[in-house]
Amino acid sequence: MVENYNIKEKGYHPFVIKEGWQLAKLNYTKEQHIDNITQLDVHLETDELFILIAGKAVLIAATIIDNEPHFEVEKLMLNIIYNIPKGVWHNIAMEEGSEIFIAEKSNTHISDFKHLALSNSKKEELHNLVNTQLKLSIVNER
Template identity: 30%
Template sequence: MTGTRDILVEVHEYIEDGYRPVVDYNGWRVAVLNYHPELLPENLQDFQRHDETDEVFILVCGRCLLLTGDGTTTVGTIHAMDLEPGKVYNVKRGVWHSHTLSRDARVMIVENTDTGEHNSPRCMLTEEHKRRIVELAAEHGYTET
């Protein structure tokens, strides 16, 4: 038997590693990003940017270091920002970015439903970029490997 709650409210949860969209509606999407070994500072290989939309990140629990890079065609200087739980971080359209997360991290992502590989180029990181990311992560207390 379906209760009234089931008709009025959908409940979604994603607890596995990595990224998963959980709600798509009328042009927007909510996704969950959880810890994944690929997101450890020493394992990051590339940054991405979204050419047609901003992207919003909200830390629910754990720790997330948001990494951004200036530059247009390639990643330039890399910057790091520790996300604070409950605050809304809007990465503007065209900004190179990635993340590193603690094992207990959960990040909510809000983006356009048509955000995908076709409008979100990736830029491979140089060895210098990779070293800088590991340094920034250590400076912010991300020492887990």
């Protein structure tokens, strides 16, 4: 009667898909390292909840003004629920060994997403923002 899941493979894995909702796990991959973030995603039909359960990660959100993303970054704290409302561009920068649970509308990974490629200057801006956020938060933890 009790189902048990232990997702260890790298990457994004929806593992409980029920009527109307799904739970997924995102385990660190090289593509999620800040040096390799090349795009933002948006969902038009669902909010997306994130819970960091291991490691370090930064949630990236952006508004688009004059076709350019304007970033907001937030270091995720362990076991805190973070929500990205539908219609908000986002991504996650993670350090190796990080693990995140994601809750969202069912089948979001199949049909409810758009991507926005980042220019080289925006990738550099984002890289600097995330690295500053991680350094500041590491100093504050001491």
